[in-house]
Each structure stands twice: as structure tokens, then as C-alpha cells.
Amino acid sequence: MLKKDPNYQRLKLGGAGLMGVSTLWLAQDHLLVVEVTGYVEKYRRFYFRDIQAMVIQSTSLRLWWSLGLGAMIACLLLILLVTTWNSPSPDPVVVWVFVGIMLLFAVPLLINLLRGPTCTVLVRTAVQTQKIPGLNRRKKAGKLMALLVPAISAAQGASPAPTAAPAESPAENYSGPAAG
Amino acid sequence: MALPGNSKLACPNCGASFPSSGPELQAMEQCPACWRPTEVTLFPAFDWPVTAGATAEKVVMDGEATCFYHADHRAHVPCDACGRFLCALCDLDLNGRHFCPQCLELAMTKNTVQALERNRTRWDKVIFALLLVPLFFCYILVPVTSLAALVLIGMKWKAPGSLVSNTRVRFIVFAVLATLEFVGGSFMWWMVLGRSR
Structure with a gap:
């Protein structure tokens, strides 16, 4: 388990998406994204030395959620007003039921507004561009960047591209009988 | 400063290609096609040529x-x-x-x-579904499915567990639940069959 592994530090930045729940784990040389979708746990490792770019793009998810939830509250309020308009003494049970249902939408609306603007975070390597699942708020993205940028910069430094052949090879020093 | 190979960064929303040069990318504040606010952070590896x-x-x-x-x-x-x-x-x-x-x-x-x-299969989730679903949709099968869950727990006890949840603890809890379900379900069958005789 990663919780007990001293090499990994859990970043409380993950979250739930449409496809499942994801958690982020920071290791010394990579970021591990664990995504649980249904009965499968998927792992993606982004090694700091491979990351070329990170893209944060704003999305309109917060706006659409707010509009949807706000529309539901407005509809319920309208129905409540229409049903109680003509009656001289509206049934308090009906009013409380409506208020209760409205709260069911109002609380998520408030949470959605308080959590801040939404975004998509992409990690670009030499071979792929991957979205980080579950990371869809600007605040969280900012925190992740604050952690990752120094780590990636330290891992890559200003050194040129790693050469294909390593400088030393253990087999070069081998002096035993010929193999092969 | 060009992107290595033929790959280019593209907008995740509209798919339009972003500029290929590093300074242009870093100066970019929004997607040139859909105008969505976009921040690009480049790292030294961006400029490394393909070896x-x-x-x-x-x-x-x-x-x-x-x-x-x-x-x-x-x-x-x-x-x-x-x-x-x-x-x-x-x-x-x-x-x-x-x-x-x-x-x-x-x-x-x-x-x-x-x-x-x-990836890894979350056998604890499979077993949980095996214990829970028949209770709501086909409770007559509960003794069979709970027995299947117990067998599955035995078979997958040593299988690599989840990296984020404690699979063993879940297995133990589910084994207790499966045993209770098996006893309860068998008792229900015994009652139904006993009455029919």
C-alpha cells in the first residue's frame, strides 16, 4: 500500500470525475496518478525528467453546474410561489418540503461556487499528452504546479538531452570467457 | 525550439494546434481558436532534441x-x-x-x-458487488453468491491488492459478511422448502 510506503507522499489534490476517483502520489522522481474506475485501478506514472510541458486550461464546467443547479432552484421556487400564491394559509409542510428540496440543490451550488473556477490539467511528454484525471479546479492545479515545477526543474536541470549510450558499461570491464 | 518529432501541443477543448515555438507557447494566454484561458509551463526537456x-x-x-x-x-x-x-x-x-x-x-x-x-483488478470491489447486488435484485441466490464470494476471497487472498486501499482488511470484513449472508440465505431456503413440504 502506498500509504505505508515512505517513498510516496499523498497529495490531497485528487478527486472524483465522471469515470471514477483518482488520487495523486508524489515520489522522488515521478508523479503517480491512481484512478479507480469500476473494478479496475489504473496507474499512470509521470517521470519528472520526461515532462516537457504542463498545460492548464480553464473550463466552463463550474458555470454549467451553477446554471443547472440554479435553474432547478429557480423552478422549485417558482412552483412554490405559484402553489402558495392563491391560498390564504399555505400548508407549512408543503413549504418545508420545497425548502428541503431546494437545499438539496443549493448546498451543491454553494460548494461548486466556493471551490473556485474549473480547469483541465494536461501533462505533455515526448510521446503523449495526458490529462490528469480528477484534477479540475484551479486552486488544486495551482497547488500541484507549486509542488511539481521545482521538482521537475530540479530533475531536468539545464542539462542537455541524455545521450543514448551510457558513459560506463559494466560489460566493458568483463574479462572472462567469451559469451554468446 | 520546435517540438520534437511531428507532435504539437493541441487545445484540449477544440483540438486546435498551439504555436510550436517555446517563447510563443509561454506567452500564450488563451487558445488561439476557442479563446479559452490557457497557461503553458515549459520545462528544459521541451527543448531537448530527439536522440x-x-x-x-x-x-x-x-x-x-x-x-x-x-x-x-x-x-x-x-x-x-x-x-x-x-x-x-x-x-x-x-x-x-x-x-x-x-x-x-x-x-x-x-x-x-x-x-x-x-492496472490491477480490484477483487475487493468485485466481491462487494457479489455480496450486495443479489440482496436487492435476486435474494433467492444469496446463499450461492455468498459462497462464491467466500471462494473468491480464498482464491484472491494472495493476489496483488490495491495500492490505495487495504484489500486484506476488506477481504476479512467481506468474509464475515459472506458467512452471515450464507447462513441467513440458507436458513431462508430451509424455511421455504420446509413450509412447502
């Missing part, structure tokens, strides 16, 4: 160690898993560890190297 693959050296002297797979190639490094000598062509570097193609394939199949592991 050509390693080429194996030919054997020039008698008695030199050669690659296990290529008798005419000079040995470059031993495989960390099987110890066979590999030429630069056969050497597959994985975070500083060297593997031959055969061992890497085996490691991917058997999930012996954690860095290569891409």
Missing part, C-alpha cells in the same frame, strides 16, 4: 563478451533480471535498470516490476 537510438558496436577482438541475442555485437550491459549480456540495441533501460526484451515482456505479463504495472 537517435543507440547503435550496437561490432565485435572487433576475439574473446570479447558478446550479446546473447546478437553474436556479432559487443556486450554492453548485463540484464538485471536474467544476467544475459546485452548489446546496446537489446538493452532496455527502465529507470536505471537494464532489461532484455524477453525479461521486460515477462515483467509486463507477470507484473513483477511495479513501474511497468498499468
Whole structure:
């Protein structure tokens, strides 16, 4: 388990998406994204030395959620007003039921507004561009960047591209009988 | 400062290509096509050119160690898993560890190297569904499904568990639940069959 592994530090930045729940784990040389979708746990490792770019793009998810939830509250309020308009003494049970249902939408609306603007975070390597699942708020993205940028910069430094052949090879020093 | 190869960064919303040069990308504040606010952070690896693959050296002297797979190639490094000598062509570097193609394939199949592991089946979730779903949709099958859950717990006890949840603890809890379900379900069957007689 990663919780007990001293090499990994859990970043409380993950979250739930449409496809499942994801958690982020920071290791010394990579970021591990664990995504649980249904009965499968998927792992993606982004090694700091491979990351070329990170893209944060704003999305309109917060706006659409707010509009949807706000529309539901407005509809319920309208129905409540229409049903109680003509009656001289509206049934308090009906009013409380409506208020209760409205709260069911109002609380998520408030949470959605308080959590801040939404975004998509992409990690670009030499071979792929991957979205980080579950990371869809600007605040969280900012925190992740604050952690990752120094780590990636330290891992890559200003050194040129790693050469294909390593400088030393253990087999070069081998002096035993010929193999092969 | 061009992007390596033929790949270009593209907008995740509209798919339009972003500028290919580094300074332009870093100065970009929104997607040029859909105008969505976009921030791009570039790292030194962005400017690294694509390096050509390693080429194996030919054997020039008698008695030199050669690659296990290529008798005419000079040995470059031993495989960390099987110890066979590999030429630069056969050497597959994985975070500083060297593997031959055969061992890497085996490691991917058997999930012996954690860095290569891409997914795991959450058997605890399968067992939980096996315990929960029949209770609501087909309770007559509860003794069978709870027994199946117990068998599955026994079979998957040693299987690699989840990296984020404690699979063993869940297995123990589910084993208790499955036993209770089995006893309860069997009692229900016994009552139904007893009455019908």
C-alpha cells in the first residue's frame, strides 16, 4: 500500500470525475496518478525528467453546474410561489418540503461556487499528452504546479538531452570467457 | 525550439494546434481558436532534441563478451533480471535498470516490476458487488453468491491488492459478511422448502 510506503507522499489534490476517483502520489522522481474506475485501478506514472510541458486550461464546467443547479432552484421556487400564491394559509409542510428540496440543490451550488473556477490539467511528454484525471479546479492545479515545477526543474536541470549510450558499461570491464 | 518529432501541443477543448515555438507557447494566454484561458509551463526537456537510438558496436577482438541475442555485437550491459549480456540495441533501460526484451515482456505479463504495472483488478470491489447486488435484485441466490464470494476471497487472498486501499482488511470484513449472508440465505431456503413440504 502506498500509504505505508515512505517513498510516496499523498497529495490531497485528487478527486472524483465522471469515470471514477483518482488520487495523486508524489515520489522522488515521478508523479503517480491512481484512478479507480469500476473494478479496475489504473496507474499512470509521470517521470519528472520526461515532462516537457504542463498545460492548464480553464473550463466552463463550474458555470454549467451553477446554471443547472440554479435553474432547478429557480423552478422549485417558482412552483412554490405559484402553489402558495392563491391560498390564504399555505400548508407549512408543503413549504418545508420545497425548502428541503431546494437545499438539496443549493448546498451543491454553494460548494461548486466556493471551490473556485474549473480547469483541465494536461501533462505533455515526448510521446503523449495526458490529462490528469480528477484534477479540475484551479486552486488544486495551482497547488500541484507549486509542488511539481521545482521538482521537475530540479530533475531536468539545464542539462542537455541524455545521450543514448551510457558513459560506463559494466560489460566493458568483463574479462572472462567469451559469451554468446 | 520546435517540438520534437511531428507532435504539437493541441487545445484540449477544440483540438486546435498551439504555436510550436517555446517563447510563443509561454506567452500564450488563451487558445488561439476557442479563446479559452490557457497557461503553458515549459520545462528544459521541451527543448531537448530527439536522440537517435543507440547503435550496437561490432565485435572487433576475439574473446570479447558478446550479446546473447546478437553474436556479432559487443556486450554492453548485463540484464538485471536474467544476467544475459546485452548489446546496446537489446538493452532496455527502465529507470536505471537494464532489461532484455524477453525479461521486460515477462515483467509486463507477470507484473513483477511495479513501474511497468498499468492496472490491477480490484477483487475487493468485485466481491462487494457479489455480496450486495443479489440482496436487492435476486435474494433467492444469496446463499450461492455468498459462497462464491467466500471462494473468491480464498482464491484472491494472495493476489496483488490495491495500492490505495487495504484489500486484506476488506477481504476479512467481506468474509464475515459472506458467512452471515450464507447462513441467513440458507436458513431462508430451509424455511421455504420446509413450509412447502
